[in-house]
Amino acid sequence: MKIGEPQKLFYPGDTTETEGSEVLAAIFAPLVKYDENKKPVEDVAESITTTDNKVWTVKLKPGFTWHNGEPLIAQNYVDAWNFAANQDNGQRSSYFFGRVDGYKDVAPGEGKTPTSKTMRGLKAVDDTTFEVTLTDPFSQFKTMLGYTAFYPLPKAAFNPSGKVTEEFAKKPIGQGLFQIDKPYNKGTDATIDLTRFDKYPGTKPSFTKLQFKVYTSAETSYNDLRAGNLDIQDQLPASAIATAKAELGDRYLDQPDAGIGYIGFPLKSNKEFQNAKVREAVSMAIDRKTIAETVFSGTRAPADDFINPAIDGYTQGACKACVYDPTKAKQLYTEANGPKKLELGYNNDGGHKEWVEAVANNVRAALGVEVVVKPFEKFGNILDDLDAEKYTGMFRIGWAVDYPSPENYLTPLFSTGAIGGGGSNHSRYSNPEFDKLVAKGDTAATPEEGIEFYKQASAILNKDLPYIPVYFYRLNSAFSQHVKGVKIDLLNHVVWTAVTKTSGS
Numbered sequence: 411m412k413i414g415e416p417q418k419l420f421y422p423g424d425t426t427e428t429e430g431s432e433v434l435a436a437i438f439a440p441l442v443k444y445d446e447n448k449k450p451v452e453d454v455a456e457s458i459t460t461t462d463n464k465v466w467t468v469k470l471k472p473g474f475t476w477h478n479g480e481p482l483i484a485q486n487y488v489d490a491w492n493f494a495a496n497q498d499n500g501q502r503s504s505y506f507f508g509r510v511d512g513y514k515d516v517a518p519g520e521g522k523t524p525t526s527k528t529m530r531g532l533k534a535v536d537d538t539t540f541e542v543t544l545t546d547p548f549s550q551f552k553t554m555l556g557y558t559a560f561y562p563l564p565k566a567a568f569n570p571s572g573k574v575t576e577e578f579a580k581k582p583i584g585q586g587l588f589q590i591d592k593p594y595n596k597g598t599d600a601t602i603d604l605t606r607f608d609k610y611p612g613t614k615p616s617f618t619k620l621q622f623k624v625y626t627s628a629e630t631s632y633n634d635l636r637a638g639n640l641d642i643q644d645q646l647p648a649s650a651i652a653t654a655k656a657e658l659g660d661r662y663l664d665q666p667d668a669g670i671g672y673i674g675f676p677l678k679s680n681k682e683f684q685n686a687k688v689r690e691a692v693s694m695a696i697d698r699k700t701i702a703e704t705v706f707s708g709t710r711a712p713a714d715d716f717i718n719p720a721i722d723g724y725t726q727g728a729c730k731a732c733v734y735d736p737t738k739a740k741q742l743y744t745e746a747n748g749p750k751k752l753e754l755g756y757n758n759d760g761g762h763k764e765w766v767e768a769v770a771n772n773v774r775a776a777l778g779v780e781v782v783v784k785p786f787e788k789f790g791n792i793l794d795d796l797d798a799e800k801y802t803g804m805f806r807i808g809w810a811v812d813y814p815s816p817e818n819y820l821t822p823l824f825s826t827g828a829i830g831g832g833g834s835n836h837s838r839y840s841n842p843e844f845d846k847l848v849a850k851g852d853t854a855a856t857p858e859e860g861i862e863f864y865k866q867a868s869a870i871l872n873k874d875l876p877y878i879p880v881y882f883y884r885l886n887s888a889f890s891q892h893v894k895g896v897k898i899d900l901l902n903h904v905v906w907t908a909v910t911k912t913s914g915s
Contacts, residue, residue, distance in 0.1 A: 417790030419579035423494025423501035437584035448814035463547035473611035490563035503559035628761030647761025669883035678838035687746035694739035695776035713879030723816030736776035753803030839876035
């Protein structure tokens with residue numbers, strides 16, 4: 411299967427991008443998965459219960475073992491979550507534990523020192539049961555638990571000082587479908603090889619070997635797929651979509667997806683973008699409809715909200731600045747004294763060149779400014795440079811849903827707490843009113859009641875535009891003649907138990 415190079419080694423708590431999470435999803439099994447109605451259903455968990463949305467009890471199914479033979483126990487979750495949450499460990503998923511009682515003790519914030527290594531809200535009751543106490547009620551908690559950050563870790567992951575070792579991150583020991591064959595050397599290895607774990611207690615894949623192939627060009631990987639040298643590519647480059655159906659027939663997949671494609675602004679490191687009129691003008695200069703129909707051959711939809719239509723909470727037409735109006739865009743940009751030169755970065759390993767160049771052409775024509783398109787070899791390179799505030803131009807970014815909740819489009823990307831190492835707020839956007847509305851949604855009695863608050867929070871984003879929503883994804887995938895039964899789930903992970911080899915392959 412094709413992937414881009416993971417941004418990090420395989421620390422579950424430090425993996426917030428799609429390449430690394432695809433590999434980890436083959437090695438680890440989550441507490442919950444999601445059904446066709448996007449509702450969480452127990453997987454490794456036997457049950458997840460609460461009476462008040464604040465204290466949650468998780469019971470584990472029997473029979474799960476680590477790839478090294480140790481039994482899976484509740485303490486493995488407590489240890490993993492405490493490690494991921496502690497700011498001294500620099501795990502990007504730390505913020506996902508921000509609702510657990512005692513989080514502030516392990517992650518007090520920049521310039522402050524943790525006063526504890528563990529959160530008091532995490533407790534292993536016995537080997538098969540652990541209890542999670544949140545600071546406030548959070549009705550979405552069970553829904554979150556299918557995400558990568560909530561995987562457990564075995565005792566073997568930790569050194570004597572309680573740190574997860576680099577040795578483990580290169581060759582993680584999981585409790586899922588596949589075990590990794592050899593250490594992965596990031597930057598040099600072109601493949602990641604796995605073998606089926608035959609002691610996995612659930613449904614197992616029909617094949618014994620799985621290989622992820624690391625590419626820096628989506629076009630190159632698609633040519634390999636056409637030639638039969640690659641079996642699965644879960645997102646085709648825009649250049650291939652127009653002809654893929656005719657060429658591949660039933661081996662081409664086009665299905666709804668919960669992701670969003672954005673143009674982002676580094677608000678902290680580039681003062682020229684801090685005027686909302688500049689961001690609004692750039693947004694109104696983009697002809698989303700033509701890009702969706704022409705560049706993507708109709709396999710994208712113009713974005714008009716910060717919540718995808720596949721998830722409850724979407725409001726049609728919520729983003730007024732997402733309407734193409736080059737005349738108004740020029741007027742706003744002139745009033746705001748916008749910069750005479752703009753830069754737009756994108757990653758070359760994801761097949762984004764065509765649509766990013768189309769956006770650049772739109773902005774040049776509407777605003778009358780110079781727009782330089784800057785390719786990065788890998789997606790991780792953009793994220794690293796944004797984190798270090800080395801790159802200060804506009805940037806292409808996408809969001810694949812971590813779990814099916816409108817909250818997932820808000821908290822990780824735009825909350826104040828998700829700035830820096832604790833989340834994916836690469837724009838460094840902060841709005842106290844937005845944070846308050848998200849908190850109200852979090853503490854609502856039910857997920858359904860929380861949706862109205864999340865919609866109000868999304869309305870603030872549609873006005874402030876820290877990112878510009880450009881399109882709603884569809885998943886355009888393909889597979890070779892060597893396999894069949896390929897399915898891709900809500901989290902954009904291949905369902906390996908559904909894939910089979912064709913006869914003779």
